[in-house]
Amino acid sequence: MSTTRWDISLPVVGDRLADRELAPYLLVGPTIVTVFLVTIGPMLWSLWLSFNRWKPGSLAYQEPTFTGVDNFAWLFTNDRFIHSVVNFAYYGGVGVFIQVALGTLLALALYNYVENQTLRVGLLTLFVVPMMYAPLVAGRMWQLLFLPGGGVVNGFLGILGLPQPSWLGSRWLGLTSIMVADTWRASLSDSLYEAAQVDGASRWMMFRRITLPQLRNLIIVAAILRFMDAYKFFDKLFVMTNGGPGSTTELPTYFTYLVGFQNFNIGRAAALTWVLGLGSIITMMLFWRYMRTVEEV
Amino acid sequence: MATTDTRLTPALGKLFLLIYAVFAAFPIYWTINTALKPLELINTFPPTFVPTDPSLEAFTWVLTNSRATGSIIDSLIIASGTTVLSVLLGALAGYGFSRYGDDVGGEDVAFWLLSTRMFPPIAVVLPIFFIFGWFNLQDTHIGLILLYLTFNLPLTTWLMRDFFNKIPYSFEEAAYVDGYSPLRAFRKVVFPLVRPGLIATTMLSWVFAWNEFIFALIVTGNDVNPYPTIIPTLILSNQILWNQIMAMAVIVTIPPTLILIAFRKHIIEGMTLGVAEV
Secondary structure, three states: OOOHHHHOOOOOOHHHHHHHHHHHHHHHHHHHHHHHHHHHHHHHHHHHHOOEEOOOOOOOOOOOEEOOOHHHHHHHOOHHHHHHHHHHHHHHHHHHHHHHHHHHHHHHHHHHHOOOHHHHHHHHHHHHHHHHOOHHHHHHHHHHHOOOOOOHHHHHHHHOOOOOOOOOOOHHHHHHHHHHHHHHHOOOOHHHHHHHHHHOOOOHHHHHHHHHHHHHHHHHHHHHHHHHHHHHOOHHHHHHOOOOOOOOOOOHHHHHHHHHHHOOOHHHHHHHHHHHHHHHHHHHHHHHHHHHHHHHO | OHHHHHHHHHHHHHHHHHHHHHHHHHHHHHHHHHHOOOHHHOOOOOOOOOOOOOOOHHHHHHHHOHHHHHHHHHHHHHHHHHHHHHHHHHHHHHHHHHHHHHHHOHHHHHHHHHHHHHOOHHHHHHHHHHHHHHOOOOOOHHHHHHHHHHHHHHHHHHHHHHHHHOOOHHHHHHHHHOOOOHHHHHHHHHHHHHHHHHHHHHHHHHHHHHOOOHHHHHHOOOOOOOHHHHHHHHEOOOOEOHHHHHHHHHHHHHHHHHHHHHOHHHHHHHHHHHHHOO
């Protein structure tokens, strides 16, 4: 990732001067314009909408009406939103920790204890196949596995004579079950696998004393990645619990979806998306700063 | 202490891998197993671990039902269309950022492009839903193709920039010395070297578009029905057609899995690389 290459400019050879001056803009321009049209532009409009009351279909707010920070005041005092943020704190915190820890252990075990190359590649492929499932499809699969009556998880427990909980039927257990589904789909991060290859240590002591410190930055990167995913998390929640029972397992993005596309309270939903987006960026920046301090020490 | 460690940890490590392998493999097995069972053998106690009389009925349904096949064709059109556009634009921009980075804002602009991915998808689709309404793009292939650029174009640009950065600039310089034009140098020198990266980027952006759900849910559903929007229609008020859902799941998971097996190294790299180097 060196930037030195950029310091060398193209040789100026006669008629190619024009190419050289125009080329950067011709190459990068179309992408910048496209991203502006499909992402930045709409989001700026949505930023303006977040200061408006707009409820298409309603009588009073047929058109966007400027209401200042009302939408933000509404959401920060909304119990259901705060509830969804608490759910996210649990889901994001515990989920990311477990997934990153599992990914690290898997990578290390795979490299250190599987000598046979074919077996190692086979296992690695097996661990990544779940990632190829559409999140929606994975959610349905786990919904089936977790069915309270007749689901195979409770089937196993029944055979063993153990209690058979209603996995998706309550707040914390529901969130945890969704977390299991999400862990199944994506826990092996390749950056960790690569790291394990380079820094493979064969014993726990060595792992703790040498490998873990070396892996720290990669683990943080993996955590950032997983955290970003958790932030955007939607599909599996949508199919597995639909935010229920009631609204107990709702996460912020799902709540935003309901406000925007069930109630058509567009201004409020816009305010929500901006709070979530800025929250995401601020979280990343904090992670980033932490990582920098770790590097400097 | 150290000696017990050496003897014990490999065994523990292997046991851990074995348990995780079962955890990873079982839902895959169960997807196929459920697709092969008639409805009355699903959700039984004890569970039917091996279907005694496997039936391809559910697969036949997916492949002959016009809504199911139509949805797969819609998904193919949309995923392929968006991939062509995002790889084409992203490869050009990636090359631009790699070779002329400072002229076009350098790292900052590239990073700023990627940071648009930090917003949850709902943040983009909320305003887009209304904008699409004005331009009659709701419920169209082209609408979803454009919408998928929001996550795929930053990804392809970033990945391609990285792949181009791995090719030393001196290769092109040598070509210029030999009297090649920039275009010819690109075609003859850079392109062959970047081709594996280009293929991986293409495959990855295809898989992302193929598996997308929330955008499809919001902007399509009547005229255009990508496969994720069809699966919910198999949940009837009185029963869930699990075997058909899982047959559909098997069929739509095959293409990404084949891509994974064929391009394993590049795909796994790309899945994390895109954001790992933020």
